[in-house]
Amino acid sequence: MASHTGRLTLAPPTEGAPLTTEAPAVRVRGLTRGFDGRAVLRGVDLDIARGEFVALLGRSGSGKSTLLRAVAGLDHGVAGAGDVDTPESVSMVFQDSRLLPWQRVLANVTLVLPGPGARERGRAALTEVGLEGRERAWPHELSGGELQRAALARSLVREPRLLLADEPFGALDALTRTRMQDLLLRLTERHRPAVLLVTHSVDEAIVLADRVVVLSEGVVAADLRVDLAAPREVAAPGFAALRARLLSLLGVDREERATGE
Amino acid sequence: MSDHTPAPGAGPERSTTVPLPERRARRRGPGPGPRVPGLLALGPLLLLTVWFVGSATGLIEERTLSAPWTVARTAADLISAGTLQEHLLASAGRALLGLGVGVTTGLALALVAGLSRIGEGLVDGPMQINRAVPNLALLPLLILWFGIGEEMKVITIALAVVVPIYVHTHNALSAIDQRYVELAETLGTGRATFIGRVVLPGALPGFLLGLRFAVTAAWLSLVVVEQVNSTNGLGYMMTLAGSYGQTDVIVVGLVVYAVLGLLLDGLVRLVQRRALTWRRTLEG
Numbered sequence: 001m002a003s004h005t006g007r008l009t010l011a012p013p014t015e016g017a018p019l020t021t022e023a024p025a026v027r028v029r030g031l032t033r034g035f036d037g038r039a040v041l042r043g044v045d046l047d048i049a050r051g052e053f054v055a056l057l058g059r060s061g062s063g064k065s066t067l068l069r070a071v072a073g074l075d076h077g078v079a080g081a082g083d084v085d086t087p088e089s090v091s092m093v094f095q096d097s098r099l100l101p102w103q104r105v106l107a108n109v110t111l112v113l114p115g116p117g118a119r120e121r122g123r124a125a126l127t128e129v130g131l132e133g134r135e136r137a138w139p140h141e142l143s144g145g146e147l148q149r150a151a152l153a154r155s156l157v158r159e160p161r162l163l164l165a166d167e168p169f170g171a172l173d174a175l176t177r178t179r180m181q182d183l184l185l186r187l188t189e190r191h192r193p194a195v196l197l198v199t200h201s202v203d204e205a206i207v208l209a210d211r212v213v214v215l216s217e218g219v220v221a222a223d224l225r226v227d228l229a230a231p232r233e234v235a236a237p238g239f240a241a242l243r244a245r246l247l248s249l250l251g252v253d254r255e256e257r258a259t260g261e
Numbered sequence: 262m263s264d265h266t267p268a269p270g271a272g273p274e275r276s277t278t279v280p281l282p283e284r285r286a287r288r289r290g291p292g293p294g295p296r297v298p299g300l301l302a303l304g305p306l307l308l309l310t311v312w313f314v315g316s317a318t319g320l321i322e323e324r325t326l327s328a329p330w331t332v333a334r335t336a337a338d339l340i341s342a343g344t345l346q347e348h349l350l351a352s353a354g355r356a357l358l359g360l361g362v363g364v365t366t367g368l369a370l371a372l373v374a375g376l377s378r379i380g381e382g383l384v385d386g387p388m389q390i391n392r393a394v395p396n397l398a399l400l401p402l403l404i405l406w407f408g409i410g411e412e413m414k415v416i417t418i419a420l421a422v423v424v425p426i427y428v429h430t431h432n433a434l435s436a437i438d439q440r441y442v443e444l445a446e447t448l449g450t451g452r453a454t455f456i457g458r459v460v461l462p463g464a465l466p467g468f469l470l471g472l473r474f475a476v477t478a479a480w481l482s483l484v485v486v487e488q489v490n491s492t493n494g495l496g497y498m499m500t501l502a503g504s505y506g507q508t509d510v511i512v513v514g515l516v517v518y519a520v521l522g523l524l525l526d527g528l529v530r531l532v533q534r535r536a537l538t539w540r541r542t543l544e545g
């Protein structure tokens with residue numbers, strides 16, 4: 001942490017540290033994971049403050065999904081060590097929506113909601129993601145974007161303290177992806193879960209996140225706070241500089257950049 | 262081409278209720294196309310025609326196969342005498358009882374084997390053996406154990422029914438997509454919700470497929486057990502007719518078997534269609 005001389009400032013601390021001093025929502029220490037004797041994570045340390053939105057970047061195969069699954073506690077039988085502290089209620093959004101095909105949309109959203117009032121809450125959650133009127137649709141009747149909307153509704157209707165998302169918009173077309181990013185931003189601002197979002201898109205990370213973490217060689221190689229005013233458009237001041245820095249951290253050279261991410 | 266214009270302002274992902282005119286597909290896709298009602302009756306109608314024409318022209322002798330009109334008259338006689346109903350009721354009772362016992366047992370065993378490893382170890386081996394032994398080969402043993410009464414008949418039918426129910430349901434249970442299991446884990450579903458809303462609905466298509474085979478198996482066993490020292494039932498009626506050379510009575514029995522078999526299968530398919538509306542398949 002940068003040390004300040006002279007008068008105290010209210011500016012947020014620079015790289016790495018979470019915004020507040022209260023107990024973080026997520027605390028990962030010395031996390032190692034490997035497959036068939038090959039280390040994928042070699043000691044990851046990561047804190048996420050309550051309500052903080054962290055984007056996780058890394059080249060393909062760098063272990064982003066491995067890290068996310070470890071935080072979600074889904075990696076039974078995977079070799080490794082380390083400590084992971086998460087809140088009680090965690091939701092996960094996958095690249096595929098994972099709506100149960102044999103349940104209508106509303107039933108999918110209310111899957112684990114207890115007791116009476118579940119339907120009303122489910123309906124409200126669907127309205128929130130712009131799917132009002134589609135409660136009785138079957139999943140196969142929805143478009144890719146609508147499926148992910150429903151998946152978001154299912155994740156947030158439980159009011160989780162932590163939302164994990166593994167490239168949730170990776171399979172969507174560019175236009176739909178932009179709309180979904182706006183939606184996710186609105187939803188997380190309202191529900192305020194801590195968010196760990198895996199993405200392969202540098203722009204998506206900058207637009208959405210409070211912090212961007214870069215995973216490389218099995219460790220956190222960079223941890224940058226995004227101090228850009230909303231709305232964070234590509235043309236906004238500071239955007240290009242941050243993007244260039246992240247791209248170079250990811251080892252993407254100018255040529256690759258020209259042909260897309 | 263311009264049958265309708267998109268409602269202005271309706272975004273690509275909003276749902277609006279604009280009445281749209283029916284459109285006819287111009288070209289067929291590579292699938293078999295939509296079902297045409299009545300087309301499924303084509304084959305049976307052809308068979309019936311051959312029978313009629315054959316009997317009328319004398320190509321089919323009365324001794325080999327009674328003419329359709331003879332069969333119809335015999336059927337009318339049997340119905341007015343009450344004989345057919347009596348045999349039919351006896352047969353249907355046996356088949357349904359055997360089906361009920363077999364389906365319940367098969368389902369329970371499949372769940373035990375599908376939901377616990379110990380259960381699988383206990384149940385799966387014996388079921389595979391039961392499956393490998395042709396069911397009717399057990400008949401002599403079952404007769405020794407249970408006699409020649411109703412008990413033996415129902416148990417034989419139930420044993421034949423258990424196999425397809427167990428095999429298809431167990432198969433479906435073990436084929437449930439790991440991704441949904443993972444989803445349930447992240448949502449923290451309890452065991453009851455997991456079984457009720459993930460496992461059972463996921464295995465339902467397999468169970469219903471097994472049910473269709475089970476109906477056929479029950480029917481098949483019925484014919485055989487009714488020829489063992491019965492005093493009623495369609496099988497008994499036909500065996501008796503066989504020894505007197507009454508092909509008309511035999512054909513009446515066959516027709517009733519066919520109609521009932523088709524009805525039962527149709528019933529299962531109806532249930533299948535209602536229960537599996539979430540699937541999009543060639544079935545249509």
Ligand SMILES: Nc1ncnc2c1ncn2[C@@H]1O[C@H](COP(=O)(O)OP(=O)(O)O)[C@@H](O)[C@H]1O
Pocket residue numbers: 035036040058059060061062063064065066067
């Ligand atoms: N279940 C698994 N079995 C074997 N290797 C795996 C498994 N899951 C991931 N890996 C390997 O671990 C590495 C990191 O994978 P992953 O976390 O999926 O990367 P990312 O999500 O960053 O693209 C890859 O080399 C991948 O092949």
Ligand SMILES: [Mg+2]
Pocket residue numbers: 064065066166
């Ligand atoms: Mg991945």
